[in-house]
Amino acid sequence: MNSRNDKEKWVAEVLNSMEGMKKAEGNPFLYEKIMYRLQNKDTVQDIPAGALLPKWIIAGLFLLFINSIAFTNEISRHEPEMHNETNMGILSEIGNQTTYNY
Amino acid sequence: MFNTAISFVQNNEWAEDIAQDVFIEVYQSIEKFNEQSTLGTWIYRITVNKCLDQIRAQKRQKRFAFVTSLFHKDTGELIHDTSNFEHPGILAEQKERAKYLFKTIERLPASQKTAFILSQIEGLSQKEIAEILNISTKAVESLIQRAKTTLRTKLENIYERRRK
Numbered sequence: 001m002n003s004r005n006d007k008e009k010w011v012a013e014v015l016n017s018m019e020g021m022k023k024a025e026g027n028p029f030l031y032e033k034i035m036y037r038l039q040n041k042d043t044v045q046d047i048p049a050g051a052l053l054p055k056w057i058i059a060g061l062f063l064l065f066i067n068s069i070a071f072t073n074e075i076s077r078h079e080p081e082m083h084n085e086t087n088m089g090i091l092s093e094i095g096n097q098t099t100y101n102y
Numbered sequence: 103m104f105n106t107a108i109s110f111v112q113n114n115e116w117a118e119d120i121a122q123d124v125f126i127e128v129y130q131s132i133e134k135f136n137e138q139s140t141l142g143t144w145i146y147r148i149t150v151n152k153c154l155d156q157i158r159a160q161k162r163q164k165r166f167a168f169v170t171s172l173f174h175k176d177t178g179e180l181i182h183d184t185s186n187f188e189h190p191g192i193l194a195e196q197k198e199r200a201k202y203l204f205k206t207i208e209r210l211p212a213s214q215k216t217a218f219i220l221s222q223i224e225g226l227s228q229k230e231i232a233e234i235l236n237i238s239t240k241a242v243e244s245l246i247q248r249a250k251t252t253l254r255t256k257l258e259n260i261y262e263r264r265r266k
Binding site for chain 1: 104105108109121122125126129189190191192196199202203222223250253254258261262265
């Protein structure tokens with residue numbers, strides 16, 4: 001019972017901790033900072049979307065290049081296995097034919 | 103404006119940035135102000151939107167914190183940890199308790215948080231909040247009530263955890 005009262009008292013105290021609160025004030029130089037940003041806004045030019053186009057093309061080509069290397073590597077890694085399978089197939093066929101021929 | 107921003111984002115630098123952004127936006131788009139609401143309401147609306155944008159960005163950053171420099175290199179602690187935030191307007195004797203309150207406010211859903219801050223910290227009426235959020239007065243009342251209930255529950259949980 002006592003602990004419940006303590007809990008309710010604490011919660012109420014925390015909820016009321018904003019009583020007598022003053023408004024927070026910003027940096028005294030806030031106005032100067034804003035004026036500086038407004039004045040510099042005219043000198044800083046936005047980059048037009050078109051200007052980024054060559055970068056996008058380069059990035060796209062680079063991705064294609066990376067992909068093609070990965071693809072080539074993957075093929076060359078499996079190539080010996082593919083050759084072996086084909087050779088074995090041919091050999092067994094020849095072998096079979098040889099048996100039948102004899 | 104700064105007071106609203108700091109209560110939302112719980113970080114002095116971010117609040118200052120937001121205050122600057124709001125001023126600049128008001129200056130640049132004053133022609134768009136259609137006088138359907140008061141200038142104060144319009145500025146509050148811009149401030150709230152900027153604060154919510156900042157919070158969303160903050161959450162995104164937290165999600166990717168493990169790959170960013172949000173953590174101290176040596177201690178591994180969060181650089182922008184809001185859990186120990188102290189609102190500069192709080193009375194000295196209330197600071198310790200207010201820390202728990204702001205920690206809990208931070209975890210409220212965006213709509214409840216907005217209504218609670220505008221009502222309890224900014225001292226705006228339900229009618230004014232309704233105009234800022236573009237909702238009915240009844241809805242504002244409900245949001246504030248739900249915020250208070252959520253805060254109470256969360257604070258009770260904190261109390262229990264502290265006792266263990």
